[in-house]
Amino acid sequence: MIRLYHHPLCPQSRFVRLMLGEYGLEAELIEELAGARRHDFLLINPAGNTPVMIDEDGTRIVGAGPIAEYLDETHGLRLGAHRLLPPGSVARAEVRRLTDWFNGKFFEEVSGHLTREKVFKRFLSSQQGGGAPDMAAVRVARRNVLYHLAYLGFLTAHHNWLAGEAMTLADLAAAAHLSVVDFLGDVPWDEDHGAKLWYAMMKSRPGFRPLLADRVRGLQPSAVYADLDF
Amino acid sequence: MIRLYHHPLCPQSRFVRLMLGEYGLEAELIEELAGARRHDFLLINPAGNTPVMIDEDGTRIVGAGPIAEYLDETHGLRLGAHRLLPPGSVARAEVRRLTDWFNGKFFEEVSGHLTREKVFKRFLSSQQGGGAPDMAAVRVARRNVLYHLAYLGFLTAHHNWLAGEAMTLADLAAAAHLSVVDFLGDVPWDEDHGAKLWYAMMKSRPGFRPLLADRVRGLQPSAVYADLDF
Incomplete structure (x- = not known):
């Protein structure tokens, strides 16, 4: 069976889980x-981040983009x-542009x-960079999500x-990132009707x-998170 | 003729220029x-960043990763x-992992x-985020480059x-990012002989x-920048 090193609230890992779902x-x-930079995980991925997929034959594929291309x-x-x-190369380029938009830009500006x-930060020691949330960064993300919703x-x-x-992959990437932000209760869905329908x-x-x-553990998803009629 | 929106010292743009060179x-x-978020450029790429390639038939391809896949x-x-x-999908995944290492991780930790x-910051107004360099960020980058050199x-x-x-693409991406850091005089080449030979x-x-x-304009490349026997 395929193995996936992931975190439930890592958006790029969720993108891979959605892909695996579509492929069955x-x-x-x-x-x-x-x-946490766990030693044995750094041996699998020296960059230290999730996701990493181990295919059935033991092949290691690192990172959301390479996993998406490999599965395709x-x-x-x-x-x-x-x-x-x-x-078609042109259509594929547009899908990749939008996929990178969410795995890159949206992550840097919102979901990251x-x-x-x-x-x-809740689960890391202070030496590892854990601690109380920086509310200024949270506020920046909550402001940024508005223009991304408008773009959607x-x-x-x-x-x-x-x-x-x-x-396409673009929809899966966007939905993966938004799902994490929605879990945390930070998507103002009423701001864009089209984005909400999608x-x-x-x-x-x-x-x-x-x-x-x-x-x-210790985190309550937002009231609408699992509601299909939010 | 292909057109490339780029900046001479944007590492991802240099990666594309090196690819175009290899393809002739x-x-x-x-x-x-x-x-600077120029209005007409935002219409071409709403994300606002370089590189963007316009193919001979007018097709727009946005971003280093999508351009690399499109050219391939x-x-x-x-x-x-x-x-x-x-x-081979496994070999391609490894090339993509390393390409992303430089266009992503190395950029975030060093060249960015x-x-x-x-x-x-020299060329932007204060409203656009221009101004004097933050030397703390420069010092972080100069410390980070050491472990990347060791990885090379x-x-x-x-x-x-x-x-x-x-x-492969991985070499072009790594060289593109290092070339910018080298232009700025911030690669301590003597720290790793293998990396220097490569x-x-x-x-x-x-x-x-x-x-x-x-x-x-206004920037002098480092003494060894253009020297093939540095």
């Missing part, structure tokens, strides 16, 4: 707290018209701040899914169910 | 200062055994700090190139020449 691949989940190369054709990286301040609204005003008429579609996918059941 | 593709270079899909086979993304503090030394101790016995090989590639000729 089961995985054994191994929880890893990136900031090894399982993509099987999905036929539902392939998460569409045919919120998970660090509100989640990971803009993209979904033109077609059903972020990169066109079919669901997220409701994503949330209804079978592959989303395990994410909605995630619980983390 | 000429490009018109259009200088863009990402932090459209021109990769032509390079035969010198293809920058090697055949140095270019922001020592280059881009570790990788090149096992084979000639970062991901194995052939040059960089000397990279620096000798024909595609590297235009980078060594780059000049930026």
